[in-house]
Amino acid sequence: MELRHLRYFVAVAETGSLTVAAEKRLHTSQPSLSRQIRDLEDEVGAPLLSRSARGVELTAAGRAFLDHARLALAQVDAATEAARRASKPAKQVFALGFLTGHEMTWLPRAMRLLSDELPNIDVTVSSDYSPDLADALARGKLDLAFLRAEPGFDLDYRVVDHEPLVVLMPSDHPLTSRDSIRPEDFSGETFIAASNKATVLRAVIEGYIEWCGLDITPQHGVDNLAMAMSLVASTRGLALMPAYARNLLPGSVVSRPLAGTVPTIDLAIGYSRSNTSATLKLFLSRADELAASAALS
Structure with missing residues (x-):
C-alpha cells in the first residue's frame, strides 16, 4: 500500500465521484484512478466503495478505513513539515516596542532599516506606555523600543526626534x-x-x-x-x-x-547595552537614518 492509494481513496470519498476526483482533485484519468482503487481494495481485502449510476458511496469497510486514511495522511504531512523546519536554522526573533501611537510613524521606518534582514528574522511588534517599554528592555523581553529616555533603568538611549x-x-x-x-x-x-x-x-x-x-x-x-x-x-x-x-x-x-x-519632548530608541543581538547591532549602525527621516517629515 502506498501513500498515493490513500490520497486517491480520500479524494473519491470526499467528492463522491470517480470522475470528479480524477479530473478536479487528482488530475489523472478515470480508468487509472479506478485501477488504483481496485488495487487498494485488493490489498485491504474488502470493498471500500459501492459503485452505481449515481456515483460511488462508501461501504461499511470504506467508512471505517476513511478516518484512518485521513489520519495517516495528516501524520505524513506533519512529519514532512517537521523535517523541513529541522533542516533550516531557526529564525532569530527581533522584538520591537513602540510608545503607543508612535508605531504609525516609526514602524515603517524601522522596517526599512531592517529590509535586508527581513528574510532571515522574525520581527515582533508591541506597543505600551514608555515606563513599561523601558522595563521590558531591561528584562530582555524587547530588543529595541521607541520611547522616552526613562530614568532609573540601565539602558542606552539615542534621540531620534x-x-x-x-x-x-x-x-x-x-x-x-x-x-x-x-x-x-x-x-x-x-x-x-x-x-x-x-x-x-x-x-x-x-x-x-x-x-x-x-x-x-x-x-x-x-x-x-x-x-x-x-x-x-x-x-x-x-x-x-x-x-x-x-x-x-x-x-x-x-x-x-x-x-x-x-x-x-524627546523620542528616543532605547536598548540594553548587554544585548548582543546581531540584528540590534545592525539597526544601531543605521540609526542616524531615523533622525534624518524625522527631520524631513
Whole structure:
C-alpha cells in the first residue's frame, strides 16, 4: 500500500465521484484512478466503495478505513513539515516596542532599516506606555523600543526626534477659535497634567509652566494619552501632550499649537547595552537614518 492509494481513496470519498476526483482533485484519468482503487481494495481485502449510476458511496469497510486514511495522511504531512523546519536554522526573533501611537510613524521606518534582514528574522511588534517599554528592555523581553529616555533603568538611549507639545481641548471649547494658544490662556482653565508615572512628560510640562511664570495647579494627573483625551472631553479641561496625539484624537477633542517658544519632548530608541543581538547591532549602525527621516517629515 502506498501513500498515493490513500490520497486517491480520500479524494473519491470526499467528492463522491470517480470522475470528479480524477479530473478536479487528482488530475489523472478515470480508468487509472479506478485501477488504483481496485488495487487498494485488493490489498485491504474488502470493498471500500459501492459503485452505481449515481456515483460511488462508501461501504461499511470504506467508512471505517476513511478516518484512518485521513489520519495517516495528516501524520505524513506533519512529519514532512517537521523535517523541513529541522533542516533550516531557526529564525532569530527581533522584538520591537513602540510608545503607543508612535508605531504609525516609526514602524515603517524601522522596517526599512531592517529590509535586508527581513528574510532571515522574525520581527515582533508591541506597543505600551514608555515606563513599561523601558522595563521590558531591561528584562530582555524587547530588543529595541521607541520611547522616552526613562530614568532609573540601565539602558542606552539615542534621540531620534524632538516632538513639540500641543494643547488638547474639547472640540467646542471657546479657545478653539484661536490659531494658537498663549501661556496666559491657561489662566482660569481646568488643567490636566502628567502623573508621576509619566516622569519625562511631567518634567517637560512643569519646566514649561515654570519658564512661563504661570500659576497653575493641575486638577488631574494622567499616565497616558488615552487617559488625557478622556479627561479633556469629560472635564472640559486643557492638557499639554506631544504632537503625535493629533493622529489619535476622537471627534470630541481637538488640538492647537502653542504660541511663542514651544517646549519639546524627546523620542528616543532605547536598548540594553548587554544585548548582543546581531540584528540590534545592525539597526544601531543605521540609526542616524531615523533622525534624518524625522527631520524631513
